[in-house]
Amino acid sequence: MDRRFNREQEKLRERTRAFVQKEVPPEVARRLDAEGAYPRGIMAKLAAQGFWGINVAEKYGGRGGGIIELMIFFEEISKNLPVLAWTSGNVLLYGNNILQVNGNEEQQKRFLPGLMNGEYLFCFALTEPDAGSDAANIITRAEPVDGGYRINGSKVFISGASVSHIAVTNTRTASSRYKGITSFLVDTDQEGYRAAPIRKLGYKGSDTCEVYYKDVDVTRENILGGEDCYNQGWKQMMRLLNGERLVLSACALGISETVLKGLVDHLKERQKISRIQGRYQAVEHGIAEMAARVEAGRQLAFQSAWMVDQQMECVKETSMTKLFCAETGKAVTRLGMEVMGRLGYTMECDLQRFYRDIPILSIGGGTSQIQKNIISKLMGL
């Protein structure tokens, strides 16, 4: 047992693991990937078993967990079906977390109960065609009209946008690059909102969409955090970044751990039938090295999480974590492809799915290059 996790957290890990084993065995994961549809059935089961309350404050009936609970959950889920971690983000991150970090009490009261019982899904709409890494470059605008604002523009790569009830939409409300962004809770049933899923290499079923806003009206009350938060969107987002990086790191760790385990099992079989003593030493060392990197990533990740929990300054650490875990995940799956040979290349083998899933983790939530920009800047460069 890991000293850094308390009993509750250990129990959460066990519970999540048990859920995954029962509800998302590899054959189910394979089928869901092939279908590529949003995994509503399993999401409903997660809701029914209380998982949507893990990071909701006790006063709202949740379990009051924080970043460590989220990471445990995301890591375990990612071990079998990474995309399910992301769709869970439509509740745990873009719903529960955003509302509790940046929402006002009225908004929390209005949505948290429904999020916890599986009624609501939220998505987070920031990226635009010309605003990817340069997120502050967004031009989707919200103009004042009678009684509120009118949103026009488009977003791209918004996960869960066609299934969500609320799209947390970041808009340009003033020319100032950072102090001219406002975040709105947009009801997606509203006329003028349209989302179209993008076909992708991996993370199939995440419902990652292009989104169009045409004269979508919102009231002032729908400003995330309330009227006082007008033009505060950037600042609000910054508060989410540490958590987002760590959660994505946990996804990469989950994938890496499964791939490593598969490699070990595979190599054991090969060793059994090999006639030559020590035939696989070089391959073993490759695996050992990756195992060391994954373990280092875990240590860094949970150390950074602890810093977040202690409210210590840790932007550099979370950026390092995201960089390291995502790149390690890529290295591990690449080694997997090399070692598993043609077997790993067939669609019957889960490795090919992880190989398709992993590359996005060094892109989404800030690319590896952006993480390095942050780290070097914080080192005074």
Next chain:
Amino acid sequence: MMDFELNSEETMIQKAIRDFVTKELPHDRVRELDGMGQFPAKFLTALSKLGFLGMTVPEAFDGEGENIVGACIVAEELAMRYPALAACYCNAVFGAGAVLAALGSGDQKSLYLPGIAKGELWMALALAEADDDPERIETRAEAEGTGFLISGEKKLVALGDVADVFLVLARTGKEDEPALFCVDGNAPGITRNRVETLGLHGESLVNVGLDRVRVENQAVLGGMDRKMTAAEQLEMVRNYQLLGIGAQALGIAQGAFGLALSHAKTRVQFDQTIGKFTAIQEKLTDLLCEIVAAKFLVYNAALAASAGRKFTREVAMAKIAAARIAVKAAMDGLQVFGGYGYSMEYDIQRYVRDAAGTLSAGISNDSLGLKIAGLMGL
């Protein structure tokens, strides 16, 4: 951008295949073909009309005469745009044409080579069983009367779905080294099961089952009085196969690199093209260095093969390096594309899927490593 000194004939070949690719294989067409995943018969026929399928077949058998370097150029150029087509092409010119020209008996040559050069006959290499140890073979050929009965299962045979002939590796006695047989694809007792793969869609991969498949003595590669041992033959077969994979991987790497380079020149973030960021420049520079290095290795092996020298070590090095850089160029290329690289509307994702196939095709890199080590006296 990355050309060697080619002689005038090679330059002509390169120009001709580039024209073909530009004209017949625009990007959106290839995307569509990849989605359908069918054997690209039409394009192979077109390639044969241009003489490209005959580049390892002697003129006496309706080929163009041996031009190994030329065939590598064609494979490389095809793979830049459409790796699965390159894979099929390599199977035909290296796995079938070059192998039979070098090792076939007189009868086998006249029976198969003209069809191979014309793109009317497909021969598939049915060698592997256990994925990691290509030499550990359980398929058996029991001598019976004037021939053999072959039984066993061959895994992941490229072109297996369309093959008219299989080159089957099978053991003839308990301790014997395995021998190679030309087996009619329509012979009773043969079953084929399609295998879906991550990439190289159209390569028509199958598992082949052989249940007491009857072949005559003449079906032994090179005939019963063949000049080489079966082990020597197998080494040649594998070397040609690996050369094709190397050229193909090299093309994939360059294709991915080209896409990434043009994206870096056009995508603007933070008010400048991302190619102006030195971190992106360094990524692309690194790739370029490794691609050119792999290119030297691949053509070094091709030249050794052309000169009739043993090229086991050369081709092993070439395949290891080319496959690695193919995967790296594709993965790093995707990174340069950012989120767009993940979309099926963009082509770089296909290179990511196809490149992984070269990593594992033929013989695994770790087995090749052992081979090189052995040749170094280790």
